[in-house]
Amino acid sequence: TKILGGISPIDADFMALMKQYGALDHVDAVAVHGFPLDWNLWQIQEWPQKIAEISTVTDLPVWVSEVGVSSFGAEEVQLWGLRRTAELLLGNASRIQWYSLYDLPREWGATTRHREAEGSSYYRHFYMGLLREDGTPKPALEEFLRYTPEMGLVQWFHFEDPRLDDAVAWMKRLGVTNLRTGLSWADSFRPNALDWYDRQMEALADFDVTITFCFTPEHRGVMPHHTSPPLVPEEFAEFCATMTRRYAPAMAASPVRAVRASAA
Structure with missing residues (x-):
């Protein structure tokens, strides 16, 4: 979706x-x-x-x-x-x-x-x-x-957010079935970024997840700001495509169990 x-x-x-x-x-x-x-x-x-x-x-x-x-x-x-x-x-x-x-x-x-x-x-x-x-x-x-x-x-989760597991427990206790969160393009330049994305998305696998692709890396923006348009739009598009292929249902063969994901 x-x-x-x-x-x-x-x-x-x-x-x-x-x-x-x-x-x-x-x-x-x-x-x-x-x-x-x-x-x-x-x-x-x-x-x-x-x-x-x-x-x-x-x-x-x-x-x-x-x-x-x-x-x-x-x-x-x-x-x-x-x-x-x-x-x-x-x-x-x-x-x-x-x-x-x-x-x-x-x-x-x-x-x-x-x-x-x-x-x-x-x-x-x-x-x-x-x-x-x-x-x-x-x-x-x-x-x-x-x-x-x-x-x-x-619920937004910061890079390696220590609240992730507690958040999952609370959401299940509350009867929440759908969640909107984000995957940060800026975080993709951090060491072990993919490990964090995998951990986050695996933890959220029981929810209907709407993903927002967000946050321009300062060095890849027209201006050094998280809301800046990208210098090269294709770079952001490739990040979105990579994340979608990895975590959306069509990628059920992925080594990480697919979750229901939407870009918003």
Whole structure:
């Protein structure tokens, strides 16, 4: 399954442009991201309207491949936001993936366009999890149990992430069946990168996994930044193709057991 990368803001004009360029002819679904209680300039009750706007442009299924509410202000806000999000989206989107399982450890820093000088716009990134940084549950965790398996998760794993095995155990305990995560092009230049990719994907083999190919290596970008277009687009394309051949179902003969994977 090929998914158009999730768009934020949710812009029907942008989706129409993608359709005009023929991009939608090459995907099986489109995706949107939304964080109305943290970053977006619209209110949470507008979710059905946002989905409907995209559906006027394309007949393809609409995935909400990243949605969440931070506990930056209060954990009770996250609990309410999860409940309201489920009310608004379950049954209205083909797939819903909640961001995220874990809070981001503060010492890791957030890979985002937001900067510390922006105040809460940056620090909210560290409070998106159903589990606190120390692994203890927030109130929203128990609520999340009510919405699985219809609602999946988004969880990014850093290179050789020590949380991987615990994350798998938590997701199975929660009844999660679908997960969105990433394989970093930048990480492919690290020593033992393929060993890490194999370990990560093998650990996630029991889930329906949506893979996002992400993060430009600084030395292979037009600019030295993780969001930069690649200097040579074919290099990124080859990374994506290599990962797809290794981990997608068509590669069942691979030495690593194939998992269900989608590019988004």
